[in-house]
Amino acid sequence: DIQMTQSPSSVSASVGDRVTITCRASQGISTWLAWYQQKPGKAPKLLISAASRLEIGVPSRFSGSRSGTEFTLTITSLQPEDFATYFCQQANTFPITFGQGTRLEIK
Amino acid sequence: EVQLVESGGGLVQPGGSLRLSCITSGFPFTTYAMGWVRQAPGKGLEWVSVIRGSSGGTYYADSVKGRFTISRDNSKNTLYLQMNSLRAEDAAIYYCAKDRDYGLGSLFFDYWGQGTLVTVSS
Numbered sequence: 213d214i215q216m217t218q219s220p221s222s223v224s225a226s227v228g229d230r231v232t233i234t235c236r237a238s239q240g241i242s243t244w245l246a247w248y249q250q251k252p253g254k255a256p257k258l259l260i261s262a263a264s265r266l267e268i269g270v271p272s273r274f275s276g277s278r279s280g281t282e283f284t285l286t287i288t289s290l291q292p293e294d295f296a297t298y299f300c301q302q303a304n305t306f307p308i309t310f311g312q313g314t315r316l317e318i319k
Numbered sequence: 320e321v322q323l324v325e326s327g328g329g330l331v332q333p334g335g336s337l338r339l340s341c342i343t344s345g346f347p348f349t350t351y352a353m354g355w356v357r358q359a360p361g362k363g364l365e366w367v368s369v370i371r372g373s374s375g376g377t378y379y380a381d382s383v384k385g386r387f388t389i390s391r392d393n394s395k396n397t398l399y400l401q402m403n404s405l406r407a408e409d410a411a412i413y414y415c416a417k418d419r420d421y422g423l424g425s426l427f428f429d430y431w432g433q434g435t436l437v438t439v440s441s
Contacts, residue, residue, distance in 0.1 A: 246427045248364075255414055255431035256356075256364065267429065299364055303426035306378045308354075308366035 218311030224319040230288045233314045235300035237281040244304035247285045251296045321345040321430045323415050328435030341398040341415030348396040352424035355400050357411035410439045
């Protein structure tokens with residue numbers, strides 16, 4: 213199985229800050245990676261697919277990038293509504309696997 | 320508007336069975352792969368199963384293989400998850416989710432239901 217190691221597990225930041233969340237795949241997955249945002253009591257929301265493709269309706273302050281097997285979600289100029297938990301997911305190979313999640317908290 | 324509405328969750332004893340349903344609307348159900356993802360309380364996301372749209376091919380996490388069966392009724396735009404031999408570790412919110420891309424799909428999930436809670440306890 214492909215392991216997705218996500219870091220950090222939690223991060224505190226302020227409105228207006230820039231935050232970076234990383235996901236490392238245990239083997240090559242090309243660009244078969246997605247990022248989701250989940251708020252308490254809600255279903256996950258797809259933010260980015262194919263490593264860097266911003267989904268329709270997602271603010272441009274969210275971006276994704278890839279370097280080999282390392283993937284990064286960057287949120288620039290944090291807004292109050294961005295405080296949530298973020299998950300990465302690989303879709304290269306079954307079983308589909310998710311990262312452990314990163315909880316983004318208000319400082 | 321795409322909608323996915325799950326039902327069928329509840330309290331079941333260890334070893335028991337449940338059948339989850341996910342009624343969909345707002346997109347051509349037949350042409351999209353669909354999946355189930357679960358989340359134990361306070362935990363992360365765990366993929367459970369996927370069924371392809373056209374071929375109906377099915378895939379399962381090892382943790383549920385042989386106990387759970389995913390199926391779809393394209394005439395009713397409905398996805399199912401039959402869960403047998405339930406264990407305490409199967410307790411979770413179960414989400415159905417739609418593949419972002421039609422046909423073979425991408426296994427990225429762009430629409431999710433609200434989730435249905437499964438509790439396994441004696």
